[in-house]
Amino acid sequence: EKVMTQSPATLSVSPGERVTLSCRASQTVGSNVAWYQQKPGQAPRLVIYAASTRATGIPARFSGSGSGTEFTLTISSLQSEDFAIYYCQQYNNWPLTFGPGTKVDVK
């Protein structure tokens, strides 16, 4: 099983700041990584797939990069609606696995 880890666990930031979230796979997963945003009481929402492709309706301030075992989600200028938990997921191998999430909250 491919184990996904994320860092940091929590990131306290102010609106307007640049945010970088990290995700690491225990073994190579190619570019088969997706990122999801989850707000309290809501279902997760797809943000990025194929490591760097924005999902439909996702603002351009979100970008993804990486391949192999190291991946990054960047929010260029954090908006108030971006405070949430972000999960990465690998879909290169079965079983499909998620990271533990990074919570982005208000500084």
Added chain:
Amino acid sequence: QVQLVESGGGVVQPGRSLRLSCAASGFSFGASAFHWVRQAPGLRLEWVALMSSDGINKFYADSVKGRFTISRDTSKNTLFLQMSSLRAEDTALYFCVRGGSGSYRYFDYWGQGTSVTVSP
């Protein structure tokens, strides 16, 4: 628009069964792959099961293999998860999820979830 609405959750005793349903609308149900993903309190998301778009291929997480069965009724645009021999560790919010258009192995639309609690 794409909608996935789960139902069927509840409180059930260990060892009993429960069937979850997911009503889909706003897209071609029969052309889509579907998953169930669960989230236990305080824990990370966990993929549970997949049904391919042709309805033939089904995959399960080891934690539920032999106990859970994924199925669908294309005439009713509904996905199911039959859960048997339930355990305390199956307690979670269960999401019905559509497989992505680029690869069915990521998740492009999620329902709001239905809660399952396994408790004596």
